[in-house]
Amino acid sequence: MGTWIINGWLGSGSRTDLRNLYIENGRIVSLHDAKAGEPDLNNHEVIDAKGRLVSAGLIDMHVHLREPGFEHKETIATGTRSAARGGFTTIACMPNTRPVIDTVDTVRYVLDKAETEGSVRVLPYGCITKNQLGRELTDFEALKEAGVVGYTDDGVGVQSAQMMKDGMARAASLGMPVIAHCEDNTLVEGSAVTEGAFARKHGLKGIPNESEAIHVGRDILLAEATGVHYHVCHVSTEQSVRLIRHAKQVGINVTAEVCPHHLILSDEDIPGMDANWKMNPPLRTPQDVDAVIEGIEDGTIDILVTDHAPHSEEEKAKGMQLAPFGIVGFETAFPLMYTKFVLTGKWTLEFLLDKMTVKPAEVFGLSQGKLEVGAVADLTIIDLDTEKEVNPDEFLSKGRNTPFTGWKLKGWPVHTIVEGRTVWTEWE
Numbered sequence: 001m002g003t004w005i006i007n008g009w010l011g012s013g014s015r016t017d018l019r020n021l022y023i024e025n026g027r028i029v030s031l032h033d034a035k036a037g038e039p040d041l042n043n044h045e046v047i048d049a050k051g052r053l054v055s056a057g058l059i060d061m062h063v064h065l066r067e068p069g070f071e072h073k074e075t076i077a078t079g080t081r082s083a084a085r086g087g088f089t090t091i092a093c094m095p096n097t098r099p100v101i102d103t104v105d106t107v108r109y110v111l112d113k114a115e116t117e118g119s120v121r122v123l124p125y126g127c128i129t130k131n132q133l134g135r136e137l138t139d140f141e142a143l144k145e146a147g148v149v150g151y152t153d154d155g156v157g158v159q160s161a162q163m164m165k166d167g168m169a170r171a172a173s174l175g176m177p178v179i180a181h182c183e184d185n186t187l188v189e190g191s192a193v194t195e196g197a198f199a200r201k202h203g204l205k206g207i208p209n210e211s212e213a214i215h216v217g218r219d220i221l222l223a224e225a226t227g228v229h230y231h232v233c234h235v236s237t238e239q240s241v242r243l244i245r246h247a248k249q250v251g252i253n254v255t256a257e258v259c260p261h262h263l264i265l266s267d268e269d270i271p272g273m274d275a276n277w278k279m280n281p282p283l284r285t286p287q288d289v290d291a292v293i294e295g296i297e298d299g300t301i302d303i304l305v306t307d308h309a310p311h312s313e314e315e316k317a318k319g320m321q322l323a324p325f326g327i328v329g330f331e332t333a334f335p336l337m338y339t340k341f342v343l344t345g346k347w348t349l350e351f352l353l354d355k356m357t358v359k360p361a362e363v364f365g366l367s368q369g370k371l372e373v374g375a376v377a378d379l380t381i382i383d384l385d386t387e388k389e390v391n392p393d394e395f396l397s398k399g400r401n402t403p404f405t406g407w408k409l410k411g412w413p414v415h416t417i418v419e420g421r422t423v424w425t426e427w428e
């Protein structure tokens, strides 16, 4: 017995161009034009997509699941259910947990939990430095063997250039990528928002663009020196885009990601001292927003990620200055991007899907992300037509921290399949 997904639209050509997909043993076995007639559905599970979009499962290479240690913010169970609801089938989790993911035991703990309690595929990152303190490298080789997909100290920047260079050299020798949260602490000093109109209006000290870009520039040079695959986290500034664009032009092995919020919101949209608008990097100026949009459009920025960063309501209630940085992302990412970029005619649907499926798989050498015969049956069915309001009370994430409350969006995932198995369904 297998599964038929009938009458699915694959996202290109006319919306009446429907396909029937047959899945068996976790793989896509056949993919036929629906006009060729209904297949024999007897003795099979049947999912009628009714003309809705059927995409390769979305991939999110930057998320925070908070377990172990911060289970009041999120767990692997709640985080992966939230991801499944958002249409994601593969997610890569950041190691800034407690303990941080800097040992084989913690990698195993996360992988075991994901296996037993998780709804989607979880790929862990391991730390660059022990305890993310920037002083001593972790055991890269052992972490690789345990199953990490790259090294990062996300949450903090690696402050020492020498430490970063040593980490890159070791990663390069293992054929593994280094993923960098770019932030120079000496230029930040306690600010909560970007330098710009909002900071000026409220008399706040701002986070300057250079605090990010100075690390991007430094690390590009170190990547050139070591030959590592260097991936830049959550790009938010015009200067970072410019540096990455140039690095690519001269053939340095650099890739980059951007989050929906940095493409959609600027500091001028922040309504007041509300910590649901506080994240790291901060919302930048409208010129930066234009620059990151141009960056993803011309291929300087390779992929979209959510940087799903749940925090509790109590923590976020501490206000703009004291609350932790971060917003949730899984359950709004696709509808936001579809509504703001595809429905407005700026991007094709294929372009958006490429940045959330094919490209992330390519950048990180994953076998997922493709919808074709023989591929792993990681699939997402998306309702492109029903408009719904973002309501954080309905989130499956423990986090309610979003600036998008009340936004009316289209493009809601309704059915998520991992390796042929339904992990989430929500038909209207």
Ligand SMILES: NC(=O)N[C@@H](CC(=O)O)C(=O)O
Pocket: 064, 096, 154, 155, 156, 181, 278, 279, 280, 281, 307, 309, 310, 324, 325, 326, 327
């Ligand atoms: N992005 C954030 O604002 N916060 C992240 C850390 C990070 O991604 O740097 C978190 O762990 O909460």
Ligand SMILES: [Zn+2]
Pocket: 154, 155, 156, 181, 182, 233, 234, 280, 281
């Ligand atoms: Zn970060």
Ligand SMILES: [Zn+2]
Pocket: 062, 063, 064, 094, 154, 155, 307, 309
């Ligand atoms: Zn992050």
